[in-house]
Amino acid sequence: xxxxxxxxxxxxHVVSGREGFPDTLYIDTHFIHEVTSPQAFDGLRKRxxxxxxxxxxxxxxxxxxxxLNQHLPIKEELSRRQIDMLSTNCxxxxxxxxxxxxxxxxxxxxxxxxxxxxxxxxxxxxxxSHTSTHGAFGAIAFGIGTSQVELVLAxxxxxxxxxxxxxxxxxxxxxxxxSAKDIILYIISQLxxxxxxxxxxxxxxxxxxxxxxxxRMTICNMSIEMGARGGLIAPDETTFKYIKGRxxxxxxxxxxxxxxxxxxxxxxxxxxxxxxxxFNAADITPMxxxxxxPGMGMGIDELIPLAATQEVxxxxxxxxxxxxxxxxxxxxxxxxxxxxxxxxxxxxxxxEDLREVARLVKGRHKADQVTxxxxxxxxxxxxxxxxEGLDKIFEAAGFELREPGCSACLGMNEDKIPAGKxxxxxxxxxxxxxxxxxxxxxxxxxxxxxxxAITGKITDVRSLLS
Amino acid sequence: xxxxxxxxxxxxxxxxxxxxxxxxxxxxxRFLKATTREGxxxxxxxxxxxxxxxxxxxxxVLNQDVYSGSILVAGKNFGCGSSREHAAWAxxxxxxxxxxxxxFADIFKGNALNNGLLPVQVSDGFxxxxxxxxxxxxxxxxEVDLQEQFVRIAGTSTMEYFEINPYKKACLLNGYDDIDYVxxxxxxxxxxxxxxxxxxxx
Numbered sequence: 001x002x003x004x005x006x007x008x009x010x011x012x013h014v015v016s017g018r019e020g021f022p023d024t025l026y027i028d029t030h031f032i033h034e035v036t037s038p039q040a041f042d043g044l045r046k047r048x049x050x051x052x053x054x055x056x057x058x059x060x061x062x063x064x065x066x067x068l069n070q071h072l073p074i075k076e077e078l079s080r081r082q083i084d085m086l087s088t089n090c091x092x093x094x095x096x097x098x099x100x101x102x103x104x105x106x107x108x109x110x111x112x113x114x115x116x117x118x119x120x121x122x123x124x125x126x127x128x129s130h131t132s133t134h135g136a137f138g139a140i141a142f143g144i145g146t147s148q149v150e151l152v153l154a155x156x157x158x159x160x161x162x163x164x165x166x167x168x169x170x171x172x173x174x175x176x177x178x179s180a181k182d183i184i185l186y187i188i189s190q191l192x193x194x195x196x197x198x199x200x201x202x203x204x205x206x207x208x209x210x211x212x213x214x215x216r217m218t219i220c221n222m223s224i225e226m227g228a229r230g231g232l233i234a235p236d237e238t239t240f241k242y243i244k245g246r247x248x249x250x251x252x253x254x255x256x257x258x259x260x261x262x263x264x265x266x267x268x269x270x271x272x273x274x275x276x277x278x279f280n281a282a283d284i285t286p287m288x289x290x291x292x293x294p295g296m297g298m299g300i301d302e303l304i305p306l307a308a309t310q311e312v313x314x315x316x317x318x319x320x321x322x323x324x325x326x327x328x329x330x331x332x333x334x335x336x337x338x339x340x341x342x343x344x345x346x347x348x349x350x351x352e353d354l355r356e357v358a359r360l361v362k363g364r365h366k367a368d369q370v371t372x373x374x375x376x377x378x379x380x381x382x383x384x385x386x387x388e389g390l391d392k393i394f395e396a397a398g399f400e401l402r403e404p405g406c407s408a409c410l411g412m413n414e415d416k417i418p419a420g421k422x423x424x425x426x427x428x429x430x431x432x433x434x435x436x437x438x439x440x441x442x443x444x445x446x447x448x449x450x451x452x453a454i455t456g457k458i459t460d461v462r463s464l465l466s
Numbered sequence: 467x468x469x470x471x472x473x474x475x476x477x478x479x480x481x482x483x484x485x486x487x488x489x490x491x492x493x494x495x496r497f498l499k500a501t502t503r504e505g506x507x508x509x510x511x512x513x514x515x516x517x518x519x520x521x522x523x524x525x526x527v528l529n530q531d532v533y534s535g536s537i538l539v540a541g542k543n544f545g546c547g548s549s550r551e552h553a554a555w556a557x558x559x560x561x562x563x564x565x566x567x568x569x570f571a572d573i574f575k576g577n578a579l580n581n582g583l584l585p586v587q588v589s590d591g592f593x594x595x596x597x598x599x600x601x602x603x604x605x606x607x608x609e610v611d612l613q614e615q616f617v618r619i620a621g622t623s624t625m626e627y628f629e630i631n632p633y634k635k636a637c638l639l640n641g642y643d644d645i646d647y648v649x650x651x652x653x654x655x656x657x658x659x660x661x662x663x664x665x666x667x668x
Contacts, residue, residue, distance in 0.1 A: 145551035145577035
């Protein structure tokens with residue numbers, strides 16, 4: 001029977017399933033971090049049971065780490081205690097930790113792929129909703145809550161209902177200045193923040209296939225922002241080339257065997273999806289969000305939609321969002337002065353993002369009134385940026401290159417956008433207060449972020465490229 | 467280990483007619499530094515409940531004495547965004563036992579069920595009716611029956627049935643625990659691992 005890529009991977013991981021019960025799904029790789037794991041380890045202690053497969057569990061610190069002076073003790077007591085607790089737990093339960101100071105430390109969804117831990121055909125979970133990022137390699141990857149983290153630690157399995165399958169095809173040529181981030185912001189704006197709920201999405205079409213692995217990760221990363229359980233892309237030569245030779249990737253005969261299997265991972269021609277959507281890449285322009293969920297996005301040169309054009313039930317939320325943002329319907333965002341630019345997060349903090357930023361800003365300087373933070377996704381990204389001399393370009397431009405972590409994406413550490421200030425951000429969420437109490441976020445691509453940093457106001461990157 | 471049991475409930479409602487309430491609103495990230503499950507209720511809806519000086523905002527429903535009870539009624543797509551289970555812990559810690567909405571985000575729904583907080587999904591029409599009725603009479607009580615899977619405005623015939631996964635229903639009614647259930651399949655898990663190892667589909 002013809003199967004989707006999703007079904008092939010899912011079915012290969014079902015340990016048991018019976019009518020009326022969720023499937024017991026085997027998990028190949030479990031990533032953990034400091035924020036959503038302590039209560040899970042506590043649970044194991046209370047039960048008096050070990051971690052079932054510690055070798056399949058990988059830990060890092062990312063959400064709550066400072067991005068300056070990581071070599072010094074963490075000043076904030078609660079943060080320090082939480083990070084120390086992860087070390088203690090990993091030691092006690094025999095789990096490998098890439099903690100602060102380790103050359104592999106980084107945002108879990110940047111670190112996993114760059115070390116070759118994320119592999120096609122595998123099941124991957126983490127107590128973080130952006131785990132969908134790993135789907136870019138043709139894996140089933142999704143975020144879970146802490147009770148489920150405990151379940152996976154205890155059994156290496158999860159109980160899951162099989163979600164519905166959706167295919168989103170994007171075909172055609174992307175315009176100048178349009179990147180993977182714009183594709184996904186466009187898709188979410190078309191589907192809304194809830195349009196993918198209950199589905200696992202496969203992204204396909206030549207505009208997706210033409211993307212680098214970094215671009216594909218950006219797309220899959222934001223699947224959760226339309227409510228989807230996750231997103232994945234069939235692995236191909238681009239995928240295999242990216243993985244080959246990475247630290248923990250299979251080697252020698254194991255590589256050959258794995259590769260032969262990975263090549264079977266695609267949706268069969270006749271496979272059935274519950275829903276199929278098609279978009280034309282040529283319709284996508286540089287995107288920006290104007291509201292307080294990632295579905296509230298538009299082309300950067302458009303006007304903020306009128307409340308009257310929204311569905312009746314959505315009009316109050318639309319107005320509430322604009323009030324929070326201090327914006328008016330029917331007005332443009334172009335040329336709006338901004339205060340902060342944040343380039344980072346598991347969506348856009350990879351070496352390719354930093355190279356793109358450097359290429360555009362080289363020989364230019366940020367506007368005086370704007371603070372620009374670049375927070376690399378991992379220690380390896382930071383090191384690579386320095387090796388390539390990107391740090392010098394950033395410094396000359398007045399951009400501050402910090403140390404790796406989740407940082408101002410969620411403002412859990414001290415990297416917060418002050419109340420009332422506007423931040424143009426390459427992250428994934430523009431929720432109220434996400435980047436700090438009463439902060440106001442515009443989500444954009446790295447290119448748009450740089451263009452805006454240079455002029456100090458919201459700028460269409462195409463005006464700098466032509 | 468037994469988890470919290472839920473069978474049925476009769477309670478007043480707290481209406482929060484806002485759509486797409488994300489888990490960052492339910493519990494902002496800066497309060498996620500605690501390493502236990504307790505105490506998050508204090509900061510439930512923190513930035514909607516209090517201003518930056520820590521003073522209550524009286525236009526927010528949790529600060530209005532007229533509304534109380536352990537049922538939160540919220541706009542559609544409740545619990546979207548971050549997977550933080552702290553959101554479910556905060557709602558429970560505050561005293562909610564049921565959340566009613568016309569649509570729940572997947573991860574939140576799972577987290578709620580795993581903690582004995584019952585997410586009840588009703589139709590858009592029924593949700594509107596609840597908002598309308600409670601705005602006229604804040605003392606109105608709602609009856610939630612998990613065994614029979616219905617929610618009813620107490621003392622009236624206004625009711626709706628709701629869906630719930632039969633496995634999760636059994637867990638809530640009896641206090642069963644996922645970990646006990648999956649650990650009971652240990653032989654199956656180990657035999658799956660052996661097969662997988664032999665096939666080298668890593």
